[in-house]
Amino acid sequence: MLGGRERRQERREERRGGGNIHYRMRQRLISIGDDYWIEDDRGGRSYKVDGKALRMRKTMILEDADGHERAKIQERMLRIKDSMEIEDGDGHRMAMVKKALVSPLRDRWVVHVENGPDWDIQGNIVDHEYTISEGRSTVATVSKKWFRVADTYGVEMEPDRDPVLVLAATVAVDSMAHPDR
Numbered sequence: 001m002l003g004g005r006e007r008r009q010e011r012r013e014e015r016r017g018g019g020n021i022h023y024r025m026r027q028r029l030i031s032i033g034d035d036y037w038i039e040d041d042r043g044g045r046s047y048k049v050d051g052k053a054l055r056m057r058k059t060m061i062l063e064d065a066d067g068h069e070r071a072k073i074q075e076r077m078l079r080i081k082d083s084m085e086i087e088d089g090d091g092h093r094m095a096m097v098k099k100a101l102v103s104p105l106r107d108r109w110v111v112h113v114e115n116g117p118d119w120d121i122q123g124n125i126v127d128h129e130y131t132i133s134e135g136r137s138t139v140a141t142v143s144k145k146w147f148r149v150a151d152t153y154g155v156e157m158e159p160d161r162d163p164v165l166v167l168a169a170t171v172a173v174d175s176m177a178h179p180d181r
Contacts, residue, residue, distance in 0.1 A: 023047075023155045023167060024147065025174075038167055047164075049171055058084075058175060062168050071168040073175070084172040086165065094165055095119075097172040107177070111169050119169070125177045128153035132169065140166045 022041035038047040047070070050061040058075035069089040076083045082099040093114045100108040107125035111132070112118050119139055123130025132139040140157035147154060157166050 019159050020156050021159055021161075021163060022146075023157075023163070025153055025155060025167075025170070026151050047167060060171060060175065062164060062171065070164045073168050073172045075175075082176045084176060086168045086172060088164075095169060097169055097176070099176060109173055109176075113165070121169075121173060125173060128174075130173075132166065140170070142170060 023046060024039045024041070024043075026036055034051045036049050037045045038049065040046045045065050047065070048063045048067075050063060052059040052061065060073045061069055062071040062073065064070050071089070071094065072087045072091075074085050074087070076085055076096075084097045085093060086095045086097065088094050095114055096112045098110050098112070100110060107121075107123065107130070109121035109125070110118055111121065117134050119132050119134050121130055121132050123142075128142055128144045130142050132142070138158065139161055140155055142153060142155050144153040146156075155167060155170055157163065
């Protein structure tokens with residue numbers, strides 16, 4: 001027989017889909033010059049987002065827990081629509097995240113993945129309730145519903161997905177959707 005804590009954890013895993021990977025992000029801390037940690041579902045620090053201050057364009061570095069640069073998320077200047085480029089630690093393009101020009105009912109973004117199929121992001125971006133998909137399959141789900149803390153949201157991704165690319169795309173979308181932060 002399970003105790004209260006074990007049963008709650010089991011129900012949480014059932015709701016989230018047992019084999020998926022979960023990360024916790026804090027929405028208010030994403031701004032240039034600020035650093036913040038992305039935590040796993042056990043509260044361990046997995047990645048750090050380093051908001052680089054004093055740059056001409058918005059730039060954030062995604063580092064692993066050991067301080068190694070895993071991705072650079074950088075605003076592209078002189079574009080008609082909002083876009084941010086994601087590069088790996090060696091400076092090679094991983095993806096380009098762009099806001100769709102026409103969004104009739106819901107926010108829509110596109111992630112042009114280098115060497116892979118594009119991802120589509122739809123939902124309520126401002127309120128952190130959206131889905132990242134590749135065709136008909138879900139890459140990740142972003143939601144505030146899993147947390148009681150007001151400025152926290154979660155990213156739940158399929159286990160076969162690159163967490164660096166998924167989290168970098170999430171940081172890019174959040175940065176473009178909330179430019180005043």
